[in-house]
Amino acid sequence: MEIDNTSPNRGEIEITVIGTGGGYGESLIIHDGTGQWIIVDSCISPDDDKNLPLEYLNHLGVDLANSVKLIVCTHWHDDHIKGLADIYRECSSAEITFSQAHDQGKFLYFVSLDALKLKDQPSMSSTHEFNTILEILINRNKSYLRAQSDHLLHSVKLGGKLITIFALSPSSSTLDRFDEEISQLIQDFGSRESKIVIEKPNEKSVALLFTFGAYTAIFGADLEIGNQENSGWFNILDNLKCIDRETKSIYFKIPHHGSENGYHSRIWEELLSENPVATLTPWNRNNGLPTDDMLKIYRGLSNNLYITSTKANFGKAKKRARRLEKLIKDFDLVVSEVKNNYGIIRYRLDIVMGEAPFKIELAGAAIHLRDSI
């Protein structure tokens, strides 16, 4: 691994973003300053099947079983959850948190129906991962933490300073709608040929607020603005109690790969400090995210803008024998490989040393957006 393997000191906050270019997930790793770690989502390298957040923590020599205290599943997208069960298995003293519908009985019935599909399609990541996590919970005789706006997920003291992590989303009304959606999904659950597709999983995404002493950071997950005042970012802006409006966040993990749907000027005006450290993970599918227009906006908002990799080139299929490549074209198939663009952005700040400057370290394909694009 290219990045330095020195562990953060006591009193030093770390926020590390691992990206793969979008197609193979992303993960956020947090050190709370006291020797405890939090892992948000998971990703697997398609090249060697390594679990990237675990590989990173092993690189630092972190005791996974005792030092990782919280695992957050932000939403049920295959690309965010793959490998999460392995993380939970390894990090045996960690709590796990995810959002669920209000009606737990109905939610679990839906999960169990979905698990039936594993008989036919064992490669369905989200179903497989989630069901394995439930089995581990039962074996450990543990509960999970409900992730919902204004819910506390982690809290520890460092000297006189309080370190916390709160869920900023999903809102209660979003979860009400999830109840209705699950009812519909159960009703429609006739066909075993197709995978269950949850509508708008981003709406149920768990955005987080990390407070460390006098500072805060916001991690946007894939949460979008939405068009209702009691859901998405509007609910965070207008209704949440866990946010101290006087304290502007110095770090922002930009939501939803910097898409237009994840941007609103009010977030930057009301929640973030001037020129915050802002991090992005790209999404190299469809037309790709972030778009050039959005990058222009974000560059105007922060000089400290980092991305785990630039947008990848599209259009080429995997390398194969030339006569097969020609045949694929002859049959009018347009095939393009989703590249693995691994990159790390590591942010460290010593909150005991007072006004010490933060440190940014980059590895792999990660870049400072001041420099290029």
Add this chain to the structure above:
Amino acid sequence: MEPVLEETVNTKLTSRQTKPLSSVPFDFLDKKDVVENAIERIDLEKESLVHSKDQYGISSYVEKTLDLPEGIILNTFRYKPTISDNDVVRWKGFVTEIKKKTFISKLFDIDAKGTYEIGQLPIEKIDRDDLSLLKIGATFYLSVGYFYNTNGQVQKKMILKFQRLVSWSVEETDEAADRATYLAKNISGETLEWK
């Protein structure tokens, strides 16, 4: 013009080894053997292959009439369609988006681990019988490559088949309900207190 450079036959009765056609000891196949070893005879019929290679190294399996002892009907070595890994791409796909004339899918190369691909495929390539299966989340298998037909000739082909499974049985949905009850009994969500 198909000059045959090499011709071999593979029989189960002769220890499954490939041997030159001329050296296959058919004289051992007397009537008694065939009657007493009927299953073996079927195996022979199924698994015996006359294998040819042309000057380009392309394999084919040719139907042959062999000179067998009287009374034994074994005049057709069944064609065994086969493909070489290098000549075919096989994907498992999941439909992610349906457009007017095409559909978008995630494609996983079955024979090559690693990265996946995004494919845009024409809807017109789907069999009429499979069209009703085209929906978001549907699973399909797609192969593109060079296949051998029954005459041993090489053909360029694309095979697209959607997964078709029997509906859930009552037992299976009951199983899900039982599991949900079990999960509900053993798993609970908590909320941490804060002021």
